[in-house]
Amino acid sequence: xxxxxxxxxxxxxxxxxxxxxxxxxxxxxxxxxxxxxxxxxxxxxxxxxxxxxxxxxxxxxxxxxxxxxxxxxxxxxxxxxxxxxxxxxxxxxxxxxxxxxxxxxxxxxxxxxxxxx
Amino acid sequence: xxxxxxxxxxxxxxxxxxxxxxxxxxxxxxxxxxxxxxxxxxxxxxxxxxxxxxxxxxxxxxxxxxxxxxxxxxxxxxxxxxxxxxxxxxxxxxxxxxxxxxxxxxxxxxxxxxx
Numbered sequence: 393x394x395x396x397x398x399x400x401x402x403x404x405x406x407x408x409x410x411x412x413x414x415x416x417x418x419x420x421x422x423x424x425x426x427x428x429x430x431x432x433x434x435x436x437x438x439x440x441x442x443x444x445x446x447x448x449x450x451x452x453x454x455x456x457x458x459x460x461x462x463x464x465x466x467x468x469x470x471x472x473x474x475x476x477x478x479x480x481x482x483x484x485x486x487x488x489x490x491x492x493x494x495x496x497x498x499x500x501x502x503x504x505x506x507x508x509x
Numbered sequence: 510x511x512x513x514x515x516x517x518x519x520x521x522x523x524x525x526x527x528x529x530x531x532x533x534x535x536x537x538x539x540x541x542x543x544x545x546x547x548x549x550x551x552x553x554x555x556x557x558x559x560x561x562x563x564x565x566x567x568x569x570x571x572x573x574x575x576x577x578x579x580x581x582x583x584x585x586x587x588x589x590x591x592x593x594x595x596x597x598x599x600x601x602x603x604x605x606x607x608x609x610x611x612x613x614x615x616x617x618x619x620x621x622x623x624x
Contacts, residue, residue, distance in 0.1 A: 498612050
């Protein structure tokens with residue numbers, strides 16, 4: 393089945409130690425997103441890519457970076473994790489076009505839960 | 510700018526009760542509207558969607574109708590089950606102010622169904 397895959401599902405890191413979360417998709421979608429979610433609150437968009445075009449949200453801390461080496465993969469790098477960065481990180485994809493009209497559905501991966509010690 | 514407002518939770522119901530979760534939106538243009546569900550420890554899953562006024566989305570017994578006149582997209586289910594316990598998010602995309610590929614989420618409504 394076509395899907396969005398996130399690895400690992402759980403990640404433990406130390407305060408200040410860089411960490412990378414990965415996301416891959418088999419949907420061949422143009423757009424990939426990274427969200428941060430805390431305690432079942434609304435997902436907070438960090439950034440998104442349209443193909444290789446990177447779009448950063450104005451309030452995303454510089455501590456968060458992203459890479460998209462190809463259509464299928466996208467990475468979230470946290471350069472110096474703080475205790476406040478402990479959260480669920482969700483990757484999502486969407487297509488530019490919807491065959492049925494309107495905005496295409498956004499598909500989410502299962503998330504990576506990050507714990508900072 | 511574009512926004513989504515959901516009713517506050519948690520909502521606690523007995524099994525087989527009727528469910529309504531209210532969602533209203535503010536957007537210019539012609540956004541698409543979505544309901545997502547999130548089970549504990551998992552990502553969001555699409556529950557249903559509607560892309561234009563008067564469309565009704567439906568899935569797994571859940572329904573929602575895109576009402577442009579009241580800017581609403583309320584989620585309903587006639588008879589809930591314990592397995593419906595989750596957090597439900599209303600979302601929109603495609604409004605003029607939200608940017609081409611952004612999705613705007615409501616704050617989520619936690620539903621707990623008791624046996």
